[in-house]
Amino acid sequence: MSTIASNNPKPRLAARITGWFTEWVSDWGELVISSCVALGDFCLFVFSTFRWMFSRIPKGETLWPNFYQVGVSSLPVVALTGTFIGVVLALQSSSQLGHYGLTNQLGGVINLTLVRELGPVLAATMLAGRVGSAMAAELGTMRVTEQIDALSAMGADPIHYLVVPRFLACLLFIPTLTIMADFMGVAGGYFYSNIWLNIDQHYYWTNSAKFVNNFDLFTGILKSLFFGSAISLISCYQGFNCKPGAEGVGKAATSSFVFAFIVILILDLSLGLSLKAVYESWYPGGTY
Amino acid sequence: MMIEQLLDQEQEAIVDVDKLSVTFGSQEVLKDITLKIPPGQTLALLGESGCGKTVLMKSIIGLVKPTVGKIEFDGENINQLTARQLSRMRLRYGFIFQNAALFDSMTIGQNVAFPLRQHGRFSDNQIREMVLSRLSEVGLPDSVVFKKPAELSGGMRKRVGLARALIMNPELIMYDEPTTGLDPIMSDVINELILRTRSRNPVTSIVVTHDMHTARKVADRVVMLIPRQRLDPGENQVIFDGSVKELETCRDRRVQQFVNGEAGERLMEMRANGHDQ
Numbered sequence: 351m352s353t354i355a356s357n358n359p360k361p362r363l364a365a366r367i368t369g370w371f372t373e374w375v376s377d378w379g380e381l382v383i384s385s386c387v388a389l390g391d392f393c394l395f396v397f398s399t400f401r402w403m404f405s406r407i408p409k410g411e412t413l414w415p416n417f418y419q420v421g422v423s424s425l426p427v428v429a430l431t432g433t434f435i436g437v438v439l440a441l442q443s444s445s446q447l448g449h450y451g452l453t454n455q456l457g458g459v460i461n462l463t464l465v466r467e468l469g470p471v472l473a474a475t476m477l478a479g480r481v482g483s484a485m486a487a488e489l490g491t492m493r494v495t496e497q498i499d500a501l502s503a504m505g506a507d508p509i510h511y512l513v514v515p516r517f518l519a520c521l522l523f524i525p526t527l528t529i530m531a532d533f534m535g536v537a538g539g540y541f542y543s544n545i546w547l548n549i550d551q552h553y554y555w556t557n558s559a560k561f562v563n564n565f566d567l568f569t570g571i572l573k574s575l576f577f578g579s580a581i582s583l584i585s586c587y588q589g590f591n592c593k594p595g596a597e598g599v600g601k602a603a604t605s606s607f608v609f610a611f612i613v614i615l616i617l618d619l620s621l622g623l624s625l626k627a628v629y630e631s632w633y634p635g636g637t638y
Numbered sequence: 639m640m641i642e643q644l645l646d647q648e649q650e651a652i653v654d655v656d657k658l659s660v661t662f663g664s665q666e667v668l669k670d671i672t673l674k675i676p677p678g679q680t681l682a683l684l685g686e687s688g689c690g691k692t693v694l695m696k697s698i699i700g701l702v703k704p705t706v707g708k709i710e711f712d713g714e715n716i717n718q719l720t721a722r723q724l725s726r727m728r729l730r731y732g733f734i735f736q737n738a739a740l741f742d743s744m745t746i747g748q749n750v751a752f753p754l755r756q757h758g759r760f761s762d763n764q765i766r767e768m769v770l771s772r773l774s775e776v777g778l779p780d781s782v783v784f785k786k787p788a789e790l791s792g793g794m795r796k797r798v799g800l801a802r803a804l805i806m807n808p809e810l811i812m813y814d815e816p817t818t819g820l821d822p823i824m825s826d827v828i829n830e831l832i833l834r835t836r837s838r839n840p841v842t843s844i845v846v847t848h849d850m851h852t853a854r855k856v857a858d859r860v861v862m863l864i865p866r867q868r869l870d871p872g873e874n875q876v877i878f879d880g881s882v883k884e885l886e887t888c889r890d891r892r893v894q895q896f897v898n899g900e901a902g903e904r905l906m907e908m909r910a911n912g913h914d915q
Binding site: 491492495496497499500502503504505506507 | 696699700701721725726727728729731733735736737739740741742752753756757802
């Protein structure tokens, strides 16, 4: 019987295809299950962070270094990025608007784009790259060298001691970083438009005031709060769940940035849509 | 006599591990471990790498959750405690990690003072005095207080780890391979410190080690574990539980191989199993 089966190529091919299919289903099943487990684990991590944040405020000695790291050390790089983006926006938009004779509208276009979208997204991206990766690498190293276990062994809760201060630092300081990115972008765009493109500053600012309103400023700041929370939680989670060795720490740092960036983009889109709906319900007939 | 001793242990055990099993994913590291440790005893936990010694010790302190079974410390099931209760309970433990696990971002003084600042209500002066006193007990000068862990040698870091573990006067001290990676003299310094700690306070100690010299020198009782893969069907993972003297005369081939540091047929076994156990 087995001889007949082995001589017949069709059943062997069928068995091989079935084997591949089973393996494919099993791999996808494993991926789905592990993703669900990771998501559930992340939700518990977030829940635990919020529980500790509201039950006991961390000590100053853990807060100040994180505030400095996020709020002060990130400021120059965010300011520099904001300035260049403002200038580049002016450079690219001027030629496009020039085709339609709308160069005077440049201020409105640049400032609206900066305040509503680019300022918060760029500040968040810089924060994810500069601070988020560093957080994941630092906490990952602490996990690998048993320092997180040592904290638990001495009766300190690692989430309260390590995560809550980082979360608060990102949450409280990302609005200031966003305002800085907005301000420097607006300044960069203005100087380029005024000095290089000779656009009349009266039209530049009048159009800016016409395009940008308080709701746009609020939108940018609100978005940044969500971005800051996501960056800190994702980075700390990656660090806490770091695999052993130098490779594990490297992967934690990289994946913290990649996940944070993807989440920033998803949040940006969903918040953009939600805020548009809110604006239109508050100001019927107004265009967002 | 033996039964009386066992009964005595049951009544007084400060650490009571009951049918503990720990599984990570599909890997079963510990199965059906039962262990009672009376107060004041120094227990050496021996066994080859990967047999679950550190996992057992981390389970006792609640850092690893058991898959099955329970662990009691001083009559309280530690797996039923809330996070805050467990945090308070851990003040009664001292844990010396294999590589000391000192906080890189802090100075030595801040590391040793950490448990005091975390829980105690001590003034800065009291903390400074206690830190210097603990550092001096483990033979470290005052000058190390402002150094960072990276500036110290391995032996010094282990002694700082010991000073940090002792600062809250724990009732149970756990040493995870305290002499690994140290030269013979520094290893013996650590052994002496373990003995001195016990002579000063009636403390219960668990020492996870591969070092037979350490086990012979510091242990009242020795427990030897064996990796799950090497067990015969139906056999318990604890292959030896007795005094150091009994360990030397134990007839179990695996125990003798460990005591004498002989590979025996292990290399053949590893090759046959196709992995490095």
